Ligand code: NAP
């Protein structure tokens with residue numbers, strides 16, 4: 001029997017929300033040039049949280065101009081000086097962690113337990129980690145005199161708004177680039193609060209610019225001729241459009257796209273631990289996770305045992321108010337995403353898979369989906385092939401390790417995978433055969449700023465995190481220097497120039 005929990009709401013009084021917010025350009029909050037705004041809502045209540053400026057082409061122009069101007073001085077700073085700013089930002093993020101955690105839960109719908117214990121600690125850790133690299137770039141393995149690229153256009157999704165911001169901004173600044181970042185339209189607020197953190201840290205004007213808005217602002221940013229680097233996290237579809245747009249230009253690109261990871265449970269795995277890992281793999285962050293373990297591959301001989309334990313565990317998951325500290329599963333981020341999850345789950349039933357969810361009372365307002373699993377899934381089913389990006393698990397079985405590898409790799413994606421077994425040799429042999437950027441063994445969804453993250457195939461290219469995450473923001477001194485006239489290029493940086501740390 002499950003324990004009853006009394007409500008344990010986190011107070012939202014710590015967040016001081018203004019009725020409206022502007023774009024952050026050249027160190028100032030400003031209205032959009034054409035005055036357009038949009039509303040951001042709390043997905044758990046549908047309450048409007050604030051009005052936010054919607055960037056258009058003129059604003060993209062201003063922001064890229066500000067970043068270009070700031071690049072000259074920022075890239076000329078000694079690495080140790082840039083590191084000081086990053087350390088300062090990291091400390092302010094820690095000091096304001098509670099405020100930012102509540103804000104993120106409000107705007108995104110994810111449980112406070114996760115924003116407080118996972119998102120915010122990782123956000124600060126990313127800034128601390130890359131702060132440490134800022135004066136050691138010559139020892140990073142990218143040539144004796146690595147240089148920044150210039151202005152980085154960064155576009156992020158709504159599932160980990162502040163964490164994706166930190167994955168993008170921390171390495172860009174450490175390497176001496178300046179940034180124009182566009183958050184997702186459903187989660188603009190934490191990026192705007194981050195702009196305030198930058199001001200608090202005394203970061204020079206124009207080094208970080210934040211453009212809230214829709215996809216068209218993202219597209220204009222990517223297409224801007226004065227952008228040197230594009231870093232995108234989001235759907236494979238938009239990633240493809242971006243790759244087409246920048247093809248043939250000198251822009252450097254990294255793409256972090258979708259996934260359909262296999263979480264593979266062998267018959268010698270400790271079942272209770274594996275069940276915790278399966279639950280964490282697919283129900284963490286409502287399953288809005290690109291590397292979610294959305295396909296469970298379980299060895300046939302332990303299928304029933306695993307499924308029984310998994311169902312028992314799923315029945316104890318608490319779905320509801322993201323600000324309640326007991327909540328395991330919060331709200332789906334938007335009505336649009338809920339419709340996508342609902343449609344794919346219906347397709348699963350229509351194609352003959354069997355659907356199961358524990359009895360679960362959902363709030364009447366807001367966007368919700370119960371933790372769900374499908375059995376009788378074949379590799380041909382849409383729910384086994386397409387990314388659902390929600391709390392929906394597809395269960396398949398296998399008999400031999402070779403069959404597990406074949407099924408795991410039978411996907412256009414290749415972002416992550418999980419292996420559950422007692423045998424170390426099996427872990428190594430499986431990991432070497434799985435075509436996935438990250439392979440977890442006897443754990444899942446573990447993140448660390450020192451560890452590179454990224455995909456194979458349609459999951460994208462380039463790596464974020466770790467030493468590898470520096471590469472996408474540097475050009476080695478051995479490479480020819482780009483001719484950029486007035487803007488960047490080695491010649492006008494003079495002595496003590498960009499990216500040279502001492
Ligand atoms: P999305 O539509 O690709 O949006 C991602 C970002 O791109 C948003 O800021 C979006 O703005 C912007 N955007 C939309 N159209 C654009 C265009 N033509 N040019 C430039 N930017 C554009 O993705 P989503 O549906 O919001 O997010 C879910 C998807 O992201 C899932 O498929 C998931 O797999 C993927 N994802 C991948 C990772 C990873 O690390 N690999 C992490 C998280 C999510 P708007 O918000 O205004 O549309």
Ligand code: MG
Nearest residue numbers: 040041107186
């Ligand atoms: Mg929102």
